[in-house]
Amino acid sequence: MDIFETSLEMLRKYPLCDRCLGRQFAMLGYNLENFERGRSLKLVLTLQASALAQSRNEKGHDTLQVLAKNGFFLHANATIVQLGNHSPSQNDSEICYLCESSFKNLDKVVRNVLRNVSELEYATFLAGIILPIRVEEREDEFRAEFQVNYGESVKHEFGRSFGKRIAEKTGKAVEFMNPDIVILINPFEENVKIQVNPLFVLGRYKKLVRDMPQSIWFCSNCRGKGCDKCDFTGKLYSESVEELISKPFLEATKGEKTSFHASGREDIDVRMLGNGRPFVIEVTKPKKRFLDLAALERTINNCSKGKIEVMNLRNANRDDVRRLKKAESSRKEYRVTIKFKDDLKDTDLVLLEEALTNTLIKQRTPLRVLHRRADLTRERYIYEVKVKRCSSKKAEMDILCQGGLYIKELVTGDEGRTACNVSGLLGNEAKPIQLDVLRVIMNT
Ligand SMILES: [Zn+2]
Numbered sequence: 093m094d095i096f097e098t099s100l101e102m103l104r105k106y107p108l109c110d111r112c113l114g115r116q117f118a119m120l121g122y123n124l125e126n127f128e129r130g131r132s133l134k135l136v137l138t139l140q141a142s143a144l145a146q147s148r149n150e151k152g153h154d155t156l157q158v159l160a161k162n163g164f165f166l167h168a169n170a171t172i173v174q175l176g177n178h179s180p181s182q183n184d185s186e187i188c189y190l191c192e193s194s195f196k197n198l199d200k201v202v203r204n205v206l207r208n209v210s211e212l213e214y215a216t217f218l219a220g221i222i223l224p225i226r227v228e229e230r231e232d233e234f235r236a237e238f239q240v241n242y243g244e245s246v247k248h249e250f251g252r253s254f255g256k257r258i259a260e261k262t263g264k265a266v267e268f269m270n271p272d273i274v275i276l277i278n279p280f281e282e283n284v285k286i287q288v289n290p291l292f293v294l295g296r297y298k299k300l301v302r303d304m305p306q307s308i309w310f311c312s313n314c315r316g317k318g319c320d321k322c323d324f325t326g327k328l329y330s331e332s333v334e335e336l337i338s339k340p341f342l343e344a345t346k347g348e349k350t351s352f353h354a355s356g357r358e359d360i361d362v363r364m365l366g367n368g369r370p371f372v373i374e375v376t377k378p379k380k381r382f383l384d385l386a387a388l389e390r391t392i393n394n395c396s397k398g399k400i401e402v403m404n405l406r407n408a409n410r411d412d413v414r415r416l417k418k419a420e421s422s423r424k425e426y427r428v429t430i431k432f433k434d435d436l437k438d439t440d441l442v443l444l445e446e447a448l449t450n451t452l453i454k455q456r457t458p459l460r461v462l463h464r465r466a467d468l469t470r471e472r473y474i475y476e477v478k479v480k481r482c483s484s485k486k487a488e489m490d491i492l493c494q495g496g497l498y499i500k501e502l503v504t505g506d507e508g509r510t511a512c513n514v515s516g517l518l519g520n521e522a523k524p525i526q527l528d529v530l531r532v533i534m535n536t
């Protein structure tokens with residue numbers, strides 16, 4: 093069967109608008125709209141039928157009736173009237189079998205979309221189409237019945253049509269992979285829902301004080317509800333790196349909430365110095381996303397002066413969060429101040445440097461974190477160790493190592509759970525009294 097015969101078969105059985113007829117041949121011809129395809133098919137069929145009718149072939153009249161009734165084709169109507177011996181059969185409802193004529197609502201729904209997005213800042217969007225099940229099922233059956241091989245789905249055409257119109261009206265770009273917003277449209281019920289995708293900003297932070305956790309530390313007694321143990325704050329520490337960074341972000345974006353992702357974490361009593369630790373802040377449902385990051389950086393640093401500092405803020409995406417988590421085991425540099433029980437000998441410093449540089453450390457989960465971590469043995473590599481004496485019983489040790497090495501236990505030995513260790517190597521009980529992270533080495 094050629095495409096004219098197929099088209100006529102389809103119309104004979106079902107009322108179809110220009111778009112829905114044309115869509116069954118969407119892969120034929122290039123740079124055409126489906127309504128043009130459908131209209132052209134109906135037009136040629138009208139001309140052919142008109143020729144037959146003029147030579148008094150009843151088939152011609154019959155086809156013209158089909159085109160007028162089920163094709164809603166005015167030219168077929170006019171031809172029948174002009175031929176004079178039949179009156180056209182009317183289809184008053186003119187409801188297309190496949191799209192229920194909801195393509196007529198395009199402009200109305202687009203106006204609805206524009207109202208819904210007017211308060212939002214976004215650069216890119218995606219139009220997502222939600223169809224009633226009956227519509228999808230009907231189309232599947234229709235395509236099977238006529239063995240449609242060149243067609244496009246109604247969902248696809250709606251998506252394309254809405255995408256194009258919304259882009260024209262808003263000046264924003266359609267983006268399939270990482271759109272700022274997804275506009276969910278049910279063209280049949282004229283429903284519009286906006287899904288605002290999260291905003292991600294990447295940066296590095298320094299923690300300049302001790303006794304501050306990286307993230308909110310909820311009171312274990314009340315689990316955040318507030319009790320007299322935590323002074324009804326719900327928290328064990330009044331501030332955290334996360335809170336100090338999140339608050340200005342939430343204010344600037346007018347978002348719903350934030351999540352803080354960092355590449356590893358330092359202990360509460362450990363400072364994070366040097367070039368800082370990479371983090372990503374994720375803002376849920378931001379209303380503003382065109383941020384002046386340099387200004388925001390200044391705001392955060394002014395508000396948290398002496399406590400934390402952020403730098404290198406830049407726009408990011410979900411992939412950056414993944415990269416950040418993967419990089420937790422990247423190289424780190426630490427500085428630990430060690431207090432010894434007995435006096436240090438000159439040879440001790442050399443011994444430590446030689447024994448620990450380029451060494452694989454076997455470390456069982458430290459006793460202090462055993463309550464929340466599985467008890468297993470990890471192997472972490474130390475690339476370089478440098479030791480400097482500060483006083484007769486005090487030294488400063490710089491360690492460049494694989495991420496994940498517990499430094500405090502490297503010093504004490506943790507009752508033999510870390511081997512080798514500073515206490516054991518020197519036979520001199522050693523305690524870490526201050527620890528700083530100097531560098532987190534990661535390409536961000
Ligand atoms: Zn239709």
Ligand SMILES: [Zn+2]
Pocket residue numbers: 311312313314315316317318319320321322323324326327
């Ligand atoms: Zn409490």
